[in-house]
Amino acid sequence: MPVNRNTTEQNTRSNTYRLHEFDPTSYDWDDWEILFDTYLAVKCVTDDIKKRNLLITALGVQPFKTLISVCKPKKPTECTYEEIIQKLRTNYARVTFSSTERINFFATRQESSQTLTDFANRLRDKTVTCKFPNDFYEEALVTAFVGGLKNEFVRKHLMQQNLEAFEQTLNVARTFESVLIQGANVKRDPVEQFSVLKIQKKNKLVQSTRHKVTCSSCGSMDHPRSQCRFRNVTYHKCNKEGHLAKGCR
Template identity: 25%
Template sequence: MAKTVGKVACFEMDGGNWQTYCDRLEMYFLVNKVEDNLKLPTLISCIGDTAYELMVNLCSPKKPCDCEYDEVIKIMANYLQPKPSVVAERFKFRQCRQSNGQSVANFMAELKKASRYCDFGTTLDDNMRDQFVCGVNSDFVRQRLFAEEKLSYNKAVTIATTLEAAERDSHAIGDKDISERNDVKTVHKIQPVSAGRGLCESCGDPHHRQTECKFSQYVCDVCKIKGHLRRMCPQVMRGSSLGRPTNGFGANRRGNGGRGAANRGRSWRGGWSGRGGGARSGLHWVQGRDAEADQEDFLQGERGRDGEEVMNLMSLSQYKPE
């Protein structure tokens, strides 16, 4: 017994296409060299219980096996897929438009499917071309097609597909260039000192470390210790955090030259806050707005006192000791 090629599945009553099923069945007959007198028995044995029951009802009072193969195929087709209205199908065809994100190839397949029952005959290519040009989503592609002389359907599809591929490639190259530029910016971006350190301990600049600072060998005017400027002196910082002015840090306002007279009307407002007891070691001085003004006066006086132009000067009112 010769081995059969392929397999014919049962016909699906829900959503199945009878014409497509018959076309596949014909190919099965052809490749397996099924004789004409065996086509109907093969169909009945493969169609499935539900579809065979429908076939029996449609062929009544005769039995399906008493009919011819072509007769049974036509009876089933008239029930499952009655011929639609040509006008209605052409109306649906004229409504076809390429949706956003739909490729040219998918739009072309949709048009082919919509034209199936339009009965265009020899004018099929002209109607396909016209609807393709009218339904394409891109105005640029449509204008390009309008400029063509003797435009055929195949030529219109070729031009639209080529332009679609070119646009897709240009977007891909543009996205790559933007990504590379962003990578370069990230590499060359100046990274500030880590949050753990905050500022340079020598000059207060947040953009470099103490080992890179040119003031790392400078001798402080306050504590006379080498390694930092006056504004980064621990004694000055401690005095600002405790609210006790030290070494001319705006506290000795009365003896601070021209700034003392301007500051006589100011009051040092603040209060102690913290947990537990009255010892000041675990407390923090909450300064008022006048204290911030005194700090700014002090910082302005640091220019020239350190002998250098202060770079990236940061207000001590923003400094919060850990």
């Protein structure tokens, strides 16, 4: 009988999928509950009793002790799956107010060590507790992203664009930031460029001075002896013709 390759691969992935136990020091309850629901879907578990038992065995030591306490006088195994889920949510789910979360969301700023992608992912994570309407989700992300950018040039560039999708905004920001970085590597700082030109000018002056011939008649450097008007003058101290005091040996 032929073996269905796709079915075999699905079964292999299903068997290798491991559920991490719930530990409040490592996971927020909301995040872990998504993991648990995904695990149930991968394992194709629909029976409530089996779901309850898997949930109980997936708890860490402290959450399990808490569950025993909140289920009394019943045992956890005497409660339904939904009852246990509600009790755990009550104890571990973070209490948030949408209005407060939205204020914090729009006040989020890109940190100096964050890349544009890291900052974008951070904003996406924060939208979970903001509970934005679906038709406002993209606009909220774009607004918070542009307003929270640390690079003023990138922010001003994005503000001049008609951007509606968040992924498009992120791609434009990456491209423009890359252009700025390349430009900074090619173009010198104006102050630095001025200093370099000043040094180069000074070096040229020194070099040109070194190449000039000193007139042996008057000691000047702006003309050769053949063009000196003192070349036929007699210096009174040595009584020799052809030089002044500076040219006297």
